[in-house]
Structures are given as C-alpha cells and as structure tokens.
Amino acid sequence: MNQLVQRAYNFNAGPSALPLAVLxxxxxxxxxxxxxxxxxxxxxxxxxxxxxxxxxxxxxxxxxxxxxxxxxxxxxxxxxxxxxxxxxxxxxxxxxxxxxxxxxxxxxxxxxxxxxxxxxxxxxxxxxxxxxxxxxxxxxxxxxxxxxxxxxxxxxxxxxxxxxxxxxxxxxxxxxxxxxxxxxxxxxxxxxxxxxxxxxxxxxxxxxxxxxxxxxxxxxxxxxxxxxxxxxxxxxxxxxxxxxxxxxxxxxxxxxxxxxIGGIYEISKRNEEKAKLIYNAIDQSHGFYSGHAELGSRSLMNITFRLKDEELEKKFLEEAKNEGFIGVNGHRSVGGCRASTYNAVPYETCKAFSDFMLQFQNKNE
Missing domain, CATH: 3.40.640.10 (Type I PLP-dependent aspartate aminotransferase-like (Major domain))
Structure with missing residues (x-):
C-alpha cells in the first residue's frame, strides 16, 4: 500500500474500521x-x-x-x-x-x-x-x-x-x-x-x-x-x-x-487495553469528562461521555475532527461524545485519542 496514505483515526460506530491488513x-x-x-x-x-x-x-x-x-x-x-x-x-x-x-x-x-x-x-x-x-x-x-x-x-x-x-x-x-x-x-x-x-x-x-x-x-x-x-x-x-x-x-x-493475531482471547485482551485508555482519561479528569454508563455496565465497544456544557462539547468535537478523529459525535438521538473501539481499531488510535482528551482538558479547564 502507498505509505503516503494517511489513515484516519476511525471511531465510527458502524460501518466501522476494518483491519488494514485485510484491506x-x-x-x-x-x-x-x-x-x-x-x-x-x-x-x-x-x-x-x-x-x-x-x-x-x-x-x-x-x-x-x-x-x-x-x-x-x-x-x-x-x-x-x-x-x-x-x-x-x-x-x-x-x-x-x-x-x-x-x-x-x-x-x-x-x-x-x-x-x-x-x-x-x-x-x-x-x-x-x-x-x-x-x-x-x-x-x-x-x-x-x-x-x-x-x-x-x-x-x-x-x-x-x-x-x-x-x-x-x-x-x-x-x-x-x-x-x-x-x-x-x-x-x-x-x-x-x-x-x-x-x-x-x-x-x-x-x-x-x-x-x-x-x-x-x-x-x-x-x-x-x-x-x-x-x-x-x-x-x-x-x-x-x-x-x-x-x-x-x-x-x-x-x-x-x-x-x-491469536484468536478471541487475544482480541478480548486488546479490547480491554484500548477501552482502558479512554476510560482512564474520563475517570481521571475530575469531572471535566463524565461517562454515561454506570461503572459495572461500561461497554468495551462504545465509550460514551459528555462535557460540562454544550459549548465546550461543541469545541471538543470540532477540535477532535480537526486532529483527524472521525466519528466521535454521539448518536444523533442523544448527543454527547462516543468513541467506538471495535476489534479493528488499533491501540495507537485509542492512545492518540486519550492523549488528545488530556491535552484538551489542560487547555480548557
């Protein structure tokens, strides 16, 4: 594949990311x-x-x-x-x-x-x-x-x-x-x-x-x-x-x-690691980000959260888009933010997003 092609940070909820090797x-x-x-x-x-x-x-x-x-x-x-x-x-x-x-x-x-x-x-x-x-x-x-x-x-x-x-x-x-x-x-x-x-x-x-x-x-x-x-x-x-x-x-x-890559147990391990990156950014934000799901019911596939007001949320989504993060708007019926971390979403994509969340918080607290 042409190495000059820049792959998006794809968090779309579906259709969603496919493994690069498969493509x-x-x-x-x-x-x-x-x-x-x-x-x-x-x-x-x-x-x-x-x-x-x-x-x-x-x-x-x-x-x-x-x-x-x-x-x-x-x-x-x-x-x-x-x-x-x-x-x-x-x-x-x-x-x-x-x-x-x-x-x-x-x-x-x-x-x-x-x-x-x-x-x-x-x-x-x-x-x-x-x-x-x-x-x-x-x-x-x-x-x-x-x-x-x-x-x-x-x-x-x-x-x-x-x-x-x-x-x-x-x-x-x-x-x-x-x-x-x-x-x-x-x-x-x-x-x-x-x-x-x-x-x-x-x-x-x-x-x-x-x-x-x-x-x-x-x-x-x-x-x-x-x-x-x-x-x-x-x-x-x-x-x-x-x-x-x-x-x-x-x-x-x-x-x-x-x-x-090792079957379903390996994919499960990777999914836990990816989701943890983003949930940690939420949990360690001291309320700057607030997750929608109760702790015991949190999805490893779709991480939903809000910011403290609509203007800040709008700014977050706009800057995320400018940084190449695709599909992080919440569903149109509920709004907010959502990162869908399905099997084919790489760890690096989730790490980049968690880093962005931290940087955005530091600039906007």
Missing part, C-alpha cells in the same frame, strides 16, 4: 481473485471458487466462537433490523408472549416489531435511568411459558454492555450481538439464537450473521414467506438466492485476521 489483501485480490481472472464480486455464487470462500468463513466463525455442533451459521441480509421482525415471525404466535429486556434504542425497536406478531412484554427496563446500566439478574421477571426472551448484548448509543448473561432455564434466549460479537469469549450454548450485523466487528455492511440452534429451525413457523424462514437458508447453506459475496469474502478475511 490491503482485498486490494491485491480485487481485480484477479486467486487466478480466476475475475474479481470476487464478479464470480458466480455457485462457483467452486466462491463456495470455498463461503464455507471457510462459516468454518472460521464456528472455530473462533467455539460454536457447538447443534448450531447452524447463516449469512443473511437486511441487517439486525430485519431480524427484529424475522424472529417473532418465526417464533411468536398471536397468543404467545415473549420477554424483551430493555436496555436501549435497539431493544426498543426489536420490541416494537414483535408487537406486530404476538404479545411481547418488558422483562426489565433501565429506561428510567436513561439506559445507564444493565438490569441485575434479580430484576428479570419472565414467564416459563414465554416463546423466548430477547436481549441486546451491547448498546451502541448508550455505551452499556452485558458482562454476564442470565440463565433462564428452558426458555430460548435470543441475543442481538451486532456491536460486540467476536470481541470477547461467549458461551454460545446459552443462546437459542444470536444475530449480528457484520459492520462493526465482522466485516463491511451488507452481511447479517445468524447463529441458530437446529431445534429452533425445526419448530419455527412454516406459514410465512420463503425468504423469512430460517429453514430456507439452513437447507441451502445460505445460498438460496445470491448472497452478498464480497461482504462474506471480507468477513472471512477479518476472521482470518483474528485467528492470525
């Missing part, structure tokens, strides 16, 4: 993919060359997340937002209830979609505290007859994250892990279904990963349109229709990168 490999293979004389974007999704890419990506995800044998990995489209509808469409009937744990805007959206198909209710909610934390296990009030219980593992807008997941017996537990999948080890066997948009930790936008227990596929509603059935995609290895081939290729290369 460079994709650049090398873009015109002629492994001797085919075509780009990966030009290959037939029925070709042997693409099928190898597709199946390797599935195998790598199973390996890195230690996914048990009784689960399927699907590559779908429509983002997590389509899963908000697809899940109740498959598993919730008009007479059934489903529990939703409310921890932010994305769980609100998922809940709203479920109301179109059955009777969802709030298992617990932290809305009254402006979604500053994750509910305690003893706050969760669910029913043994629920079709499922749904949670959002990491909340990009409010900067909160589940550190441990609840045990809810035989009730299927479903999780939206769009913004922290592959960022730390998880016990997949606790979940009946995990879904995630790829555009934060797994690859570019356009691919949605679904990890689903096989018995869930078998018991799903069969009286829905073909493309909304998980069974359609399971039976066809996610190749029922044309998949987002380039996105899946990139996802596979990101997985290769994770494996190459």
């Amino acid at each position: 460079e490999k994709a650049q090398q293979e873009l015109i002629d993919f492994r001797g085919t004389g075509m780009s990966i974007m030009e290959l037939s999704h029925r070709s042997a060359a693409y099928e190898e890419v597709h199946n390797q990506a599935i195998a790598l995800l199973k390996e890195l997340l230690s996914i048990p044998e009784d689960y399927e990995v699907l590559f779908l489209q429509g983002g997590a937002s389509l899963q908000f509808s697809m899940i109740p469409m498959n598993f919730l009937t008009p007479e059934q209830k489903a529990g939703y744990i409310m921890t932010g805007s994305w769980s609100e959206k998922a809940f709203s979609e479920a109301k179109l198909f059955g009777n969802p209710y709030h298992v617990a909610s932290t809305k009254d505290s402006q979604y500053r934390g994750i509910p305690q296990f003893d706050e969760l009030q669910y029913n043994a007859t629920d079709a499922y219980v749904h949670l959002t593992s990491n909340n990009t807008i409010y900067g909160t994250q589940w550190k441990e997941f609840p045990q809810i017996g035989d009730i299927p537990l479903i999780a939206d892990m769009s913004s922290d999948i592959l960022s730390k080890p998880i016990d997949v066997s606790k979940f009946a279904l995990i879904y995630a948009g790829a555009q934060k930790n797994l690859g570019p936008s356009g691919v949605t990963v679904v990890i689903i227990r096989k018995d869930m596929i078998e018991k799903a509603n069969s009286s829905i349109p073909t493309m909304f059935k998980y069974s359609t995609h399971s039976k066809n290895n996610s190749l029922y229709n044309t998949p987002p081939t380039f996105g899946i290729y990139m996802l596979g290369e990101v997985l290769n990168w994770v494996k190459g």
Whole structure:
C-alpha cells in the first residue's frame, strides 16, 4: 500500500474500521481473485471458487466462537433490523408472549416489531435511568411459558454492555450481538439464537450473521414467506438466492485476521487495553469528562461521555475532527461524545485519542 496514505483515526460506530491488513489483501485480490481472472464480486455464487470462500468463513466463525455442533451459521441480509421482525415471525404466535429486556434504542425497536406478531412484554427496563446500566439478574421477571426472551448484548448509543448473561432455564434466549460479537469469549450454548450485523466487528455492511440452534429451525413457523424462514437458508447453506459475496469474502478475511493475531482471547485482551485508555482519561479528569454508563455496565465497544456544557462539547468535537478523529459525535438521538473501539481499531488510535482528551482538558479547564 502507498505509505503516503494517511489513515484516519476511525471511531465510527458502524460501518466501522476494518483491519488494514485485510484491506490491503482485498486490494491485491480485487481485480484477479486467486487466478480466476475475475474479481470476487464478479464470480458466480455457485462457483467452486466462491463456495470455498463461503464455507471457510462459516468454518472460521464456528472455530473462533467455539460454536457447538447443534448450531447452524447463516449469512443473511437486511441487517439486525430485519431480524427484529424475522424472529417473532418465526417464533411468536398471536397468543404467545415473549420477554424483551430493555436496555436501549435497539431493544426498543426489536420490541416494537414483535408487537406486530404476538404479545411481547418488558422483562426489565433501565429506561428510567436513561439506559445507564444493565438490569441485575434479580430484576428479570419472565414467564416459563414465554416463546423466548430477547436481549441486546451491547448498546451502541448508550455505551452499556452485558458482562454476564442470565440463565433462564428452558426458555430460548435470543441475543442481538451486532456491536460486540467476536470481541470477547461467549458461551454460545446459552443462546437459542444470536444475530449480528457484520459492520462493526465482522466485516463491511451488507452481511447479517445468524447463529441458530437446529431445534429452533425445526419448530419455527412454516406459514410465512420463503425468504423469512430460517429453514430456507439452513437447507441451502445460505445460498438460496445470491448472497452478498464480497461482504462474506471480507468477513472471512477479518476472521482470518483474528485467528492470525491469536484468536478471541487475544482480541478480548486488546479490547480491554484500548477501552482502558479512554476510560482512564474520563475517570481521571475530575469531572471535566463524565461517562454515561454506570461503572459495572461500561461497554468495551462504545465509550460514551459528555462535557460540562454544550459549548465546550461543541469545541471538543470540532477540535477532535480537526486532529483527524472521525466519528466521535454521539448518536444523533442523544448527543454527547462516543468513541467506538471495535476489534479493528488499533491501540495507537485509542492512545492518540486519550492523549488528545488530556491535552484538551489542560487547555480548557
């Protein structure tokens, strides 16, 4: 790659940073993919060359997340937002209830979609505290007859994250892990279904990963349109229709990168170190910066904070932009500041931002 190219300090919440090594490999293979004389974007999704890419990506995800044998990995489209509808469409009937744990805007959206198909209710909610934390296990009030219980593992807008997941017996537990999948080890066997948009930790936008227990596929509603059935995609290895081939290729290369640097335990260690740099800048500022999330619920993926007044905040964001820090504005619905430190964001980027925070405080106290 041209060494004169200056890479941005990319803190975008999604689509987000991709590993430089992955981008460079994709650049090398873009015109002629492994001797085919075509780009990966030009290959037939029925070709042997693409099928190898597709199946390797599935195998790598199973390996890195230690996914048990009784689960399927699907590559779908429509983002997590389509899963908000697809899940109740498959598993919730008009007479059934489903529990939703409310921890932010994305769980609100998922809940709203479920109301179109059955009777969802709030298992617990932290809305009254402006979604500053994750509910305690003893706050969760669910029913043994629920079709499922749904949670959002990491909340990009409010900067909160589940550190441990609840045990809810035989009730299927479903999780939206769009913004922290592959960022730390998880016990997949606790979940009946995990879904995630790829555009934060797994690859570019356009691919949605679904990890689903096989018995869930078998018991799903069969009286829905073909493309909304998980069974359609399971039976066809996610190749029922044309998949987002380039996105899946990139996802596979990101997985290769994770494996190459030491796997999920190494990536988890790096994520803790990166987040600590910025949280330390907040905690040691004596109130100049104030974090939104409660201490025990802080996200390692999305660090949200405010300054003491809007004018100072505006100045901070403007100077940050001038220094090359991209995407540090808080979500438009809540304002403030946010640094998204996903897997591919380098340590050096987080160190540069924490240094900038300190310098800005010293100049403006």
